[in-house]
Amino acid sequence: MSAAQGVNEQGHTVEIAAPDIEPYREGNTGVPFVATLDSGTEGPHALICALMHGNEISGAVALDHLFRQGISPQRGRLTLMFANTAAYGLFDPAKPLASRYVDEDMNRLWSPEALDDANNSVERRRARQLRPFIDAADFVLDLHSMQTGRRPLHLSGPTDKGRVFARRVGGAATIVSDVGHADGTRMRDYGRFNTPGTIQNALLAECGPHWELQTAKTAVSTAYRFLSVLDLLSPDAVPEWLEDSPPAQTWIEITDRFVPETRQASFARRFDGLDIVADAGTVIAWDGDREIRTPYDDCVLVMPARRLLPGQTAVRLGRHRGFDIDAG
């Protein structure tokens, strides 16, 4: 992780350098930028994905770190995957928002319908290359960063098993349980990850604000936590700085989303993420003439977007719920 590169013309501070991932192009799987480390013994197949969004470089920092440490699983298999390498190749610290994807959002394509259709975007072609690894993985950690909000989030998906797994991975993240987006399926919601009663599980980790040094550190520590929980790393392979954290006592149940229908959508005031709006019925946004109100007291606003666009999630609405005492 190298030093600050200053504030660019778009007003964003890019504190971390995008690592050179060219050494990982070859991999060992026949698919570029995908490597599988096999312990040769029984155990789960874990997969860590970085760069589902090409400009979320903290995930690439974490995988680069793991490769440089020469980690190897003590059981099972570990696949390390750089997803949207085409978009990442376009990353420019002067315009860091521009390289989220090339043709379309790769994290909206993880359904058989989208993967099997005739569309041949850059992202669909890459997702089809990656699909067999996601099909084969028992546990997936998908490393992201975010546009608004400071506190890391574990997006656990809608099931009990997803929430319990997010809690076991732990760290300083707030657990958010949701069903994803209106405009396509996330990788974490793909296949058996949301099927109750199967072991397969996935966690989407929003490690903090885009391009901050602390976000990259959180991505590294989240990767270690994930591997530790699965017993893929022996305790002495886990760095000492990986601090203990008390298990989360609550999680946020997402009950509603605001998805604008018009190009005249705006928030009623600035929201920074995890804002709590005390009173039910408070207007939080407008979509043309339509008022968007909170459905209940103490409504939590999760990941408000900076730009409100028709058809794209502008903010999720939820409420805190307690974990059962014996959960996970």
Ligand SMILES: [Zn+2]
């Ligand atoms: Zn992302």
